[in-house]
Amino acid sequence: MKVSLFITCLCDIFSTNVGKDTVEILERVGCEVDFPELQTCCGQPAYNSGYLKDSKEAMKQMMRAFRDSEYVVGPSGSCVGMLREYPEVFAGDPDWEEPAKELAAKSYELTQFLVDVIGVVDIGSTFKGRVTYHPSCHMTRILGVKDAPKALLQQVKGVELVELPIAEDCCGFGGTFAVKHAAISEQMVSEKSQHVSETNAEFLVGGDMGCLLNIGGRMAREGKKVEVMHITGILNYRQ
Amino acid sequence: MSIKIGNAPFESRVQDGIKNDFMRKAVSSAQGRFRSGRLVAAEELGNWEEWRTLGEEIRSHTLENLDYYLEQLSDEVSKRGGNVFFAQTAEEANEYIKEVVKKKEAKKIVKSKSMVTEEIGLNHALEEVGSEVIETDLGEWILQLDEDPPSHIVTPALHKDKGQIRETFAVKKGYDKSDRPEELALFAREQLRQEFLQADVGITGCNFAVAESGAITLVTNEGNARLATALPDTQISVMGMERIVPTWEELEVMVSLLTRAAVGQKLTSYVTSLTGTRLEDEVDGPEEFHLVILDNGRSKILGTEFQAALHCIRCASCINVCPVYRHVGGHAYGSIYPGPIGAVLSPLLDGYDDHKELPYASSLCGACTEACPVKIPLHEMLIRHRQIIVERENKAPKTEKMMMKGYAKWASSPAAYKMSTKVARPALKLWTKDESISSGPGPLKGWTDSRNFPAPSKQSFRAWYKERQKGGSYNGNPK
Numbered sequence: 001m002k003v004s005l006f007i008t009c010l011c012d013i014f015s016t017n018v019g020k021d022t023v024e025i026l027e028r029v030g031c032e033v034d035f036p037e038l039q040t041c042c043g044q045p046a047y048n049s050g051y052l053k054d055s056k057e058a059m060k061q062m063m064r065a066f067r068d069s070e071y072v073v074g075p076s077g078s079c080v081g082m083l084r085e086y087p088e089v090f091a092g093d094p095d096w097e098e099p100a101k102e103l104a105a106k107s108y109e110l111t112q113f114l115v116d117v118i119g120v121v122d123i124g125s126t127f128k129g130r131v132t133y134h135p136s137c138h139m140t141r142i143l144g145v146k147d148a149p150k151a152l153l154q155q156v157k158g159v160e161l162v163e164l165p166i167a168e169d170c171c172g173f174g175g176t177f178a179v180k181h182a183a184i185s186e187q188m189v190s191e192k193s194q195h196v197s198e199t200n201a202e203f204l205v206g207g208d209m210g211c212l213l214n215i216g217g218r219m220a221r222e223g224k225k226v227e228v229m230h231i232t233g234i235l236n237y238r239q
Numbered sequence: 240m241s242i243k244i245g246n247a248p249f250e251s252r253v254q255d256g257i258k259n260d261f262m263r264k265a266v267s268s269a270q271g272r273f274r275s276g277r278l279v280a281a282e283e284l285g286n287w288e289e290w291r292t293l294g295e296e297i298r299s300h301t302l303e304n305l306d307y308y309l310e311q312l313s314d315e316v317s318k319r320g321g322n323v324f325f326a327q328t329a330e331e332a333n334e335y336i337k338e339v340v341k342k343k344e345a346k347k348i349v350k351s352k353s354m355v356t357e358e359i360g361l362n363h364a365l366e367e368v369g370s371e372v373i374e375t376d377l378g379e380w381i382l383q384l385d386e387d388p389p390s391h392i393v394t395p396a397l398h399k400d401k402g403q404i405r406e407t408f409a410v411k412k413g414y415d416k417s418d419r420p421e422e423l424a425l426f427a428r429e430q431l432r433q434e435f436l437q438a439d440v441g442i443t444g445c446n447f448a449v450a451e452s453g454a455i456t457l458v459t460n461e462g463n464a465r466l467a468t469a470l471p472d473t474q475i476s477v478m479g480m481e482r483i484v485p486t487w488e489e490l491e492v493m494v495s496l497l498t499r500a501a502v503g504q505k506l507t508s509y510v511t512s513l514t515g516t517r518l519e520d521e522v523d524g525p526e527e528f529h530l531v532i533l534d535n536g537r538s539k540i541l542g543t544e545f546q547a548a549l550h551c552i553r554c555a556s557c558i559n560v561c562p563v564y565r566h567v568g569g570h571a572y573g574s575i576y577p578g579p580i581g582a583v584l585s586p587l588l589d590g591y592d593d594h595k596e597l598p599y600a601s602s603l604c605g606a607c608t609e610a611c612p613v614k615i616p617l618h619e620m621l622i623r624h625r626q627i628i629v630e631r632e633n634k635a636p637k638t639e640k641m642m643m644k645g646y647a648k649w650a651s652s653p654a655a656y657k658m659s660t661k662v663a664r665p666a667l668k669l670w671t672k673d674e675s676i677s678s679g680p681g682p683l684k685g686w687t688d689s690r691n692f693p694a695p696s697k698q699s700f701r702a703w704y705k706e707r708q709k710g711g712s713y714n715g716n717p718k
């Protein structure tokens with residue numbers, strides 16, 4: 001199966017290991033991976049801030065970048081969720097409605113792709129540790145991916161998975177929200193950090209790097225020792 | 240009071256909220272109760288998603304045919320001896336009600352809880368003509384004694400704890416007992432019963448008006464609406480023009496959704512339906528009945544992309560699950576309609592000038608949309624509001640606009656983008672220590688005031704990928 005990696009700008013620049021792990025995981029389950037270099041950012045920062053026109057520029061670039069791809073797979077529920085909304089954004093646009101529909105139809109978040117398209121839950125990983133999982137809002141509510149990440153984590157040998165209290169609550173990231181309304185965002189992320197502490201987990205795992213940088217950044221500031229990892233870090237781990 | 244409450248700027252209201260530990264504890268524990276209550280009630284009902292779809296269908300059908308149902312409602316109310324008044328604005332509604340009250344020479348008016356009368360500032364208007372208005376919902380009564388605006392649309396005094404309530408009763412009404420909720424409630428009930436008996440006019444809101452029968456339905460926890468409608472001789476109900484259902488059958492569905500979504504009850508304690516004036520063989524009910532149907536900006540929403548906001552049945556589910564609301568409280572919104580629905584509705588009804596911050600007071604987590612029993616896409620509407628604020632109202636900050644222009648250039652040019660992956664790290668080098676930024680420049684500062692930000696990686700992913708194609712490898716994890 002041919003898969004184009006959608007790296008997301010955050011993982012391209014900041015959390016590059018997520019991309020490396022994603023490539024290796026996809027190859028391990030038998031995919032032929034390529035990386036279209038024309039890709040940039042999904043458009044979400046501008047779209048969610050109300051800059052429709054500016055966001056469309058980014059979206060068009062993404063449609064150009066992935067025009068020839070069979071599948072587009074990315075390690076983020078939020079960014080893939082954005083791709084899936086392109087058809088609504090370009091509804092009625094004679095030039096872009098079709099490409100938008102095409103891209104949305106072939107785009108998947110990584111865990112969703114593994115479980116729903118490839119049909120695997122056990123990819124032979126081993127990882128020792130007490131892990132709690134934060135289901136990011138856009139992964140679950142926008143993209144509708146609720147079970148796949150947990151199903152995969154449960155199959156990792158050595159992982160002790162513990163429930164995060166009120167897991168579905170937003171961590172306060174929300175893209176530009178974290179900067180624009182930093183004071184409110186701080187309250188939200190502090191509460192999330194508190195919930196993570198209550199689990200006594202050594203590792204906090206999630207499928208969206210934005211949320212993880214937010215929670216991890218807060219916990220580091222609070223001097224907490226919990227290690228924050230993208231789910232790909234665990235799925236690509238073998239001891 | 241009107242839709243807007245207070246004049247403090249948004250940021251300072253938020254700070255007030257965040258610093259108010261009392262309020263936050265009260266709100267947080269209430270949210271916890273509501274949340275689990277709602278989930279249990281929804282599960283007991285079974286097929287919650289199908290119920291939501293049904294609720295949405297009923298609401299959108301009704302709104303699509305609003306003219307027809309309003310006319311039917313009006314005819315039915317008139318047939319049963321009631322008077323119907325269509326008010327375009329808050330002022331028109333208040334004037335009409337003042338006239339009725341003046342004609343009756345009413346000294347005392349009892350009111351059951353109603354957001355729409357808050358919206359038009361009715362109490363204030365009635366005091367102008369010298370009538371005493373008494374709120375009979377416990378929460379509303381507390382707020383009235385305290386001259387405090389509501390902070391929640393179902394439990395208006397949610398921000399107060401029992402100690403504060405005891406204090407209010409003691410200062411305003413000479414209460415001298417404990418702060419046990421039962422004792423407080425008993426005291427309130429005794430006080431309010433007296434008022435009911437002496438009242439000349441009863442005023443209520445309306446949860447749903449049934450078009451086919453002209454019945455006004457009120458859903459309450461305390462049964463005070465029943466008294467407010469049964470005892471006084473003159474009855475006035477005020478309703479938003481969208482609060483209508485075609486028949487009793489749809490009413491049943493909507494009440495089921497409302498009570499479960501609101502507080503997780505199968506049925507709120509009291510569902511009261513009021514049909515016209517007292518008939519010869521009836522023992523109670525009003526001699527005179529007025530129905531005031533309020534537009535106040537609603538018809539402007541019809542036919543727009545925001546029409547679904549009029550589907551709202553004021554259950555407060557979206558408020559009860561909202562993490563922003565939990566941390567800042569209802570008053571921070573500066574509108575009698577707080578939380579996600581308030582952030583959607585306030586600018587629509589009352590303009591962007593006073594409410595332009597509200598659409599941004601959300602992380603767009605979508606918890607509201609998921610909870611809404613009539614499936615209003617609340618977080619999408621917030622984005623739409625932001626678009627209007629940026630593009631039509633031109634109210635966005637200049638620096639933000641410039642940044643977004645820059646963003647568009649960056650994200651539409653692979654070359655510029657690629658360059659940024661190279662220069663991000665050196666650009667932030669000054670602020671970087673141990674691969675982490677703890678006090679960042681410009682817009683990063685908001686973030687780094689309370690949390691660390693990572694330094695850009697030494698090598699971007701795309702650079703690594705290029706190398707890998709030439710035979711490089713990834714050695715991040717033990718294999």
Ligand code: SF4
Pocket residue numbers: 500550551552553554555556557558580607610611612613614615617
């Ligand atoms: S928007 Fe939906 S959830 Fe919020 S109060 Fe209205 S009906 Fe309830």
